[in-house]
Amino acid sequence: MGSVPRSVVGRLPAGPGVYRFRDARGRVLYIGRATALRHRVGSYWGDLAGRRHLRRMVPQIARIEAVACDSVHEAAWLERNLLERSKPRWNRVAGGAEExxxxxxxxxxxxxxxxxxxxxxxxxxxxxxxxxxxxxxxxxxxxxxxxxxxxxxxxxxxxxxxxxxxxxxxxxxxxxxxxxxxxxxxxxxxxxxxxxxxxRGQLAELRDRAAAGLVFELAGRIQSELxxxxxxxAEQKVTRLAPLDDGEVHGWADGLLVGFRVHGGRLCEWTQRACRLPAARPYLDRTPAAWTAFATRTAELGRHLAEAHTA
Incomplete structure (x- = not known):
């Protein structure tokens, strides 16, 4: 796997989230989202079918960072927010194509x-x-x-x-x-x-009834609706209609401080750095309680991945 230990990918969650690749100088190479983080990130060291333009990027990856999200929809929004603020070299578009x-x-x-x-x-x-x-x-x-x-x-x-x-x-x-x-x-x-x-139960019943009646086109349509x-x-908290208070969200775990900036109703500008708890405390004290679990979970994952990089 080049300069990235295989154990790093193994420590990624199996669920949805956003991942980020850095090179040996700490520069962000690429930001992506995944339905299954571990599988998606691991695929970069595979065939890369349909993503051949990234083959030259993979040998440059020296560090993997990730945020576990509560849904694929939340991961899609977080990726978009991050890319609208800053587009790394290997990302093709700033933001996303979805309406x-x-x-x-x-x-x-x-x-x-x-x-x-x-x-x-x-x-x-x-x-x-x-x-x-x-x-x-x-x-x-x-x-x-x-x-x-x-x-x-x-x-x-x-x-x-x-x-x-x-x-x-x-x-x-x-x-x-x-x-x-x-x-x-x-x-x-x-x-x-x-x-x-x-x-959901009503839709599933209508879908199954259509399939039993061999009306497969209708059954497929209802499945898409479901x-x-x-x-x-799905839970989605990183972009809101009601404005979030602008500010910062921080989480800390065993010497790693993770931060996000909240701007214009969106969670964006993801940072990670080494920090002792006394120095981190003022940032943690300013973090709204509603964001504590999310930020702490991200810091714990960051620490987990960092340990694998140095193992």
Missing amino acids: LMCIRLEHRAGVPHLGAVHWDGVVPADDDVTFGPYLGGTRTRLAVSALDRVLPLWATDERLGGFRRDLARVRGVEAADRDRFLSTAVAVLRRQVAAVEAV EAVDWVT
Whole structure:
């Protein structure tokens, strides 16, 4: 594995996260995200199919750093935030290619509707009806489609006519269902576990019914919607609609101080350096309690990897 001990990769978590490669002079070579950190990072010393442009980078890697995230969606946001602030030499783009999206609740003639809308990075004035932000236009639209499938707010409109009225009647939906559908949809978008699991269960039942009826195209569509619901409801705290207070977040573990800067509602600018506890204490004391577990976990992982580098 070149100058990087194989044991370093073995100490990476199996779950999602962001990784960073440095050269022998400490310069950042590359930042990436992973669904499975250990597998993804280890792949750089394999075939690199589809990533051949990185072959010349691999022999330069002298150090691996990583942040474990609570979801793939969170890892995607953290990678984007870091790359928008600073693009290393071997990264091709600053930021990411995914669309920045929100889901917005609107009322049309008194009937609520959910829609996927682009997010411009500005905090909405009415954040009680705007949910997100999310990465990926396709995923966000599929999540809205999933909610429409099992919580058809449109069908509660008393003014429906023709085919749509007949369809609502066949589905057994009435205007009286409106409040229940709306409260469930909002609970899902607020990541309330019971509501999310209920909607996932309904989607899985519809998917399995379609597959049993050999309607495989519909079954595939519903499976994509289910995965999109998982995407938008996964824990994601590194980019918020509601503004985070600008400042710094720090964690310490056995001589290693890890820091992130919070700017404009985003967690970004990841740093790591050797630091004794007395010198680290002022930074730790200023870290908001909500970030302590995340920062400490990152510092512990950093220390774990650093030990493997020196072993």
